[in-house]
Amino acid sequence: MFNDIGPLELVTLIVLAVLVFGPDKLPKVIQDVTRTIRKIREFSESAKNDIREELGPEFKDFEFEDLNPKTFIRKQLDNEDLGLKEIRNGFDLKKEMAEVTDAVHSRDSDTSSAGAAGSSGGRIDMTKKPETPGPDDRPPFDADAT
Numbered sequence: 001m002f003n004d005i006g007p008l009e010l011v012t013l014i015v016l017a018v019l020v021f022g023p024d025k026l027p028k029v030i031q032d033v034t035r036t037i038r039k040i041r042e043f044s045e046s047a048k049n050d051i052r053e054e055l056g057p058e059f060k061d062f063e064f065e066d067l068n069p070k071t072f073i074r075k076q077l078d079n080e081d082l083g084l085k086e087i088r089n090g091f092d093l094k095k096e097m098a099e100v101t102d103a104v105h106s107r108d109s110d111t112s113s114a115g116a117a118g119s120s121g122g123r124i125d126m127t128k129k130p131e132t133p134g135p136d137d138r139p140p141f142d143a144d145a146t
Contacts, residue, residue: 017029048064
């Protein structure tokens with residue numbers, strides 16, 4: 001909850017609390033705050049239990065943290081039923097990029113690793129170079145755009 005508060009900020013908060021409430025009232029204020037936080041947690045837990053009871057027995061394993069989109073997606077991607085781990089482990093990005101590069105340059109995939117690394121020094125130019133139109137070429141016409 002307070003993970004981003006540093007030691008200097010914590011000392012500043014303590015000094016401000018002592019100055020605002022005084023050393024006599026500070027212990028009572030701390031007790032009141034902790035009691036209020038405890039009541040809020042109890043209210044939250046009772047509300048969660050009421051919702052679980054209303055949803056029925058098929059949602060007994062339902063966790064409210066799953067409503068967070070990041071948690072939900074992470075949980076679904078780690079699910080073994082989908083087989084995504086095999087897909088993720090079987091995907092070789094370097095090989096796929098080499099195949100795409102070979103397809104763009106219309107080379108055979110047999111000479112992909114030796115030819116691409118040797119001819120261009122290991123660098124692949126992926127920039128699209130504009131074609132220069134000839135003097136008799138007309139610009140492209142799109143009937144839907146006019």
